[in-house]
Amino acid sequence: MLETNKHIEQKDFVLSVEGLTVSFDGFKAVSDLSLYVEEQEIRVIIGPNGAGKTTVLDLICGRTKATEGSIKFKGKELTRMNEHQIVHAGIGRKFQTPSIYEDLTVFENLELSYPRGRNVWGALTFRRDQQVIDKVIEIAEMIFLADKLDMSADLLSHGQKQWLEIGMLLIQDPELLMLDEPVAGMSVSERQQTAALLQKITKDRSVLVIEHDMQFVADIADRVTVLHQGKVLSEGSMERVQNDPKVIEVYLGH
Amino acid sequence: MISKSRNYDSTRGTRRTLLRRMLAIPAALALAHVSLPALADSANSTGLAVTDSTVTVGILHSITGTMAISETGSVQAEKLAIDQINAMGGVLGRQIVYTQEDGASDWPTFAEKAKKLLVRDKVAAVFGCWTSASRKAVLPVFEQYNGMLYYPTFYEGLEQSPNVIYTGQEATQQILEGLDWADDAKDAKKYFLLGSDYIWPRTSNKIARKHIESVLGDKVVGEEYYPLGHTQFNSVINKIKLKKPDVVFISVVGGSNVAFYKQLKAAGIDMTKEKPLFLTISVTEDEILGIGGENIDGIYASMKYFQSLPNANNEAFVKAFKAKYGDDIVIGDVTQAAYLGPWLWKAAVEKAGSFDIDKVRAASPDIELTTAPEGYVRIHDNHHLWSKTRIGHAQLDGQYKVVYESSELIEPNPFPEGY
């Protein structure tokens, strides 16, 4: 099935990863991996610990440099770009543990992520005008933090910090959103709210999610990719993947 | 000996400072200048820190920081001289009181403290500085506020200020005699020049090279400089072995000395064999204390003073110094020169009959000191001292034995023609 996909016009894919390999002192964390994400698709990557899931995200967003292979985003080669250039191209990345600015307020966190004045001169002359304020409030409402705008970010609960980070990505309006375990450490109600949030925000963008929570995966995924030892083990709908004997072997075999 | 232009320079300096004083001091004081100098109230009305019973002077050396190693001896000598003068009844009937400031081995601090001594404490004279850099830093201060500095260190010359009396030797006095001696007595033909990397060694070696090549007709086979504080000299020792000079002429200073001589000895060079002969212009008895007599035994030094100088003045001086600071203390060239400072000042003040800076300056040339530990010195018109140069031979006990002494007093020549 992968083979046939490859010959379909590549323009349909927002992201196409081909032959991606990275090795750390001989250990291949990701090996000859290929992955294609369509527009407005929610793709979930699952796999046992050490399968290379986070490394794949790191490679796409430029945090780790690939040893071999190519990553094309809307036809642009990402492997030679810096992190901020990749962000400018339209990719947003959320980390596994909430990565927010704890010394700043929720408002400032969102404001800093607002995609304007991103070079030195722009940052010096940036003004907090009505447009910025409106956008911040809009996003804050979306991530359930409208009443906490003036709170220092380190006072938020763990789940709220996860939301804030998602909000910081949303305000950039990326075409591809990459989320690393967005519901880890959340309560049940927070988890449901997050699922609803994800459904809402994926209307006009593609999303790449790493997640362990199978219920959550089933709730949101269009398609699922299973990684094992740096390689794609299986790919397809949740149902198909769940019934793949290779997957069962890996997850339950030992 | 001094060329016309130098004379012009020194008078111009005096006129400039005089002019400044005229502006700065009320006319009443100018009148006081003509009254009888020995009168107490005239001495007290110079605007300096002089009372009926005391006169205040400044001592300005580093007692902290890297230079404290070198400057401690000078401070001790100056205090000893002041004590002795006070015991003899002081200067113009006044006891000398000193204000001591720490230059902290930092040139801007020297400038700041010099200014403080002159402007706020209004001291009648300052005994101080050690490195050329600190002297250069304070020089504009002394010229601007018309103070008098007695500077003890042997130095590179190229300077002559109306506000400084240089009690150490300038480069030509120290160097030329030593090289002549090496050429004459030791029949040296090939020289290797080695120094720390700053102005004094570079200027000294410049003069030395000129003298070796043009006057003696000998050859310089190498010239090397290492950063101040450098501690690894094996490479240069190898170069010396390769070039086989007859004389290694050394102006390495500070902690580097210790490393250099220890490594020299360890490299199997026996300095007592004089192949090559080591001639230093920077290692006094003070430095040997840190190097260790056994590591430097056999080298020669060209200076004006050694602790072992056999004369009555010096024996009394060494005795007094040890009585004050303990039997283990050693006295080097600069320490002795620092000791001369207060005495030369006292003589000038008494000749002028006033503490007034301009009068002291005017009285300074031709002041002579027959009681100097080094024998006899006289102040030249150019504010440097006429002095003899001696060659000392380092002994195991850390003392130098004087093996040669220039027959005449050597005229100071801070701006040597042709060098």
Next chain:
Amino acid sequence: MNFIAHLFARYQLSHMLILALLLIVVLPLSMDIFRLNLIGKYLTYAFVAIGLVLCWGYGGILSLGQGVFFGLGGYCMAMFLKLEASSPENTAIQTTPGIPDFMDWNQLTELPWFWEPFHSFGFTLLAIILVPAFFAFVVTVAMFKRRVGGVYFAIITQAVAAILTILIIGQQGYTGGVNGITDLRTLHGWDIRTDEAKYILYFVCVALLFVCLFIGKYVINSKLGRLLVAMREREDRVRFSGYDVSAFKIFIFCLASVFSAIGGAMFTLQIGFMSPTFVGIVPSIEMVIFCAVGGRLSLLGAVYGALLVNAAKTSFSESFPELWLFAMGALFIGVVMAFPNGLAGVWTTYIEPRLPARLRSPVPPSTIPAVAVTTTAETSSTPSANPTVEHRHAGN
């Protein structure tokens, strides 16, 4: 009125006014020119300390080589003044009249090419800004692009300081060597050694200091300031918000080095010489301590820090020179361990909350921007006015 209130809050104008009152009125009236000149000298270090607040306190970039930039600025100014002092008439006695005396001693017979442009005062002023900025750029661009930071950066700046010191001392024919460039006299014929000149230079120094303070405040208040705070704790996040982190670091470091250079140039003017002792490691680290004592997050604190430490140094070393190093060492250790935010931290956490309300700074420390969103969209606070922010940083 609102606008003025806004300015007051945004630039902590009341605190600035107190400092201005102190520097422009109180000190000149209460001190003679000797002491005031000393204060002027301390203030030149304050320029460096302000720069360090920006790049170390806010940017998290600790430089142990700020003396390099202080020296570069100072040397640029000194070269101009030295050339003026070395006119052919003044140096007629030299072998080659018209070149600085130390060049003549080192047998140079013509002015080196890089000295030539320093005949022009305009060029000199430009050089004071551009030379350090360019040098800072060259030093940092490779390192920040490769994400060298923290300790490594500190050690490398230290090595740079060592290299430059050895070079200046070694190339004495071109630089004046260990003595530095001394005996500077006039600026365009105006004698800088007179008391009147010292007064004027002092006020110029104070004025420039306030210019730098306002620039610093502006930067901190701008989004760039918040980005620096953000970078200090979550560099990756900033990068993944689409910012080129290295560009910001390079900018703030260059700005800090330019401030240092201005300080250096003012030092040369007020003290009358420049020497390699400022370029070395020891003074560079001392300047860090001025900043740390004042408070690494407070621009004004840095000024007070530089003033207080140096005043203490001067008075201590006049009475107990031996004790001074003990006191200085204890100060380092004490400030770092007990008061990581220095005097400014002590002020905002202990003193200010106990003051009557009207004496406090116009923006209460607890005010944070969202108030601005809901009430007047104009007001804002600075990170340094927020004690919780500072306090937390102390634990990081």
Next chain:
Amino acid sequence: MFADYTMTELTSIFAMQGFAGLTLFSVFVLMALGLAIIFGQMGVINMAHGEFMILGAYTTYLTSNVFSSYLPESLYSLYFFVALILAFLAAGALGAFIEWAMIRHLYKRPLDTLLATWGLSLIMQQLYRTIFGPREVGVTLPDWLMGSIALTDMVEIPINGLFVMAITLVVAVGVGLTMQKSRLGKQTRAVVQNRPMASAVGINTARVDRLTFALGCGIAGIAGAAFTMIGSTGPTSGQLYIVDTFLVVVFGGASSLVGTIASAFTISQAQSTMEFFLSGSMAKVLTLLVVVGILMLRPQGLFSLKIRK
């Protein structure tokens, strides 16, 4: 520059120069090992490292005085070995105390340890000055350390150089074994890699920190004792070493002891070769420039594993 010399002379000079490079190498290794442990393993920057070295040097000086004043002359030739051990103990003990009083409060703020230890170095310098006086002290060496072994007419190998090398070898092997095999070494590495986990499996991390710091300082003490053979001993002598030492450690790739040794070898050979062909000052500048340049391009140093971040 070689035209005037015979082959024999040149060969012997190159042999000697090689030996000079090796001596410098030993000196660098001795300076850097203690720092590499403290900085590489603990992330603490000890700016007072030079002062700990000088403590070792002063300990040697005192030991030499005690031996010459109170003990029979026959024992004097052995004093240096006693001094080495005492220097290690003195510097190590002070190090343990400093860790307890100061460093342990600052583990989370590496840049602040730098400032605090700088303050410490000022205090130690002034203490030395108050106790031993501002002048350098001369440390008398036993006679057997002073001479040289003449291999040929020209080639003479300094005994103290050999002795420094021997000490370096012993210390380096000792440190290597300690870090690889001993309980402390294993615990240290465990703590470096994962502090909470190490603590969870029952390692007393506070004790490990203290011992590691003390070990680093103790090695500095040995280095200081060894340097009395080739350098000066004064209150400010320690400062001379600090920049070189840090560069050696950083150039080697801070966390690797092998890297430190390799980097000491590279820098010392480069410097000693350049010293022979250029003037001393320029050789120093060039060496530093090259090291800084390489560090700018390869910030992780010579030896470091490429790891997942």
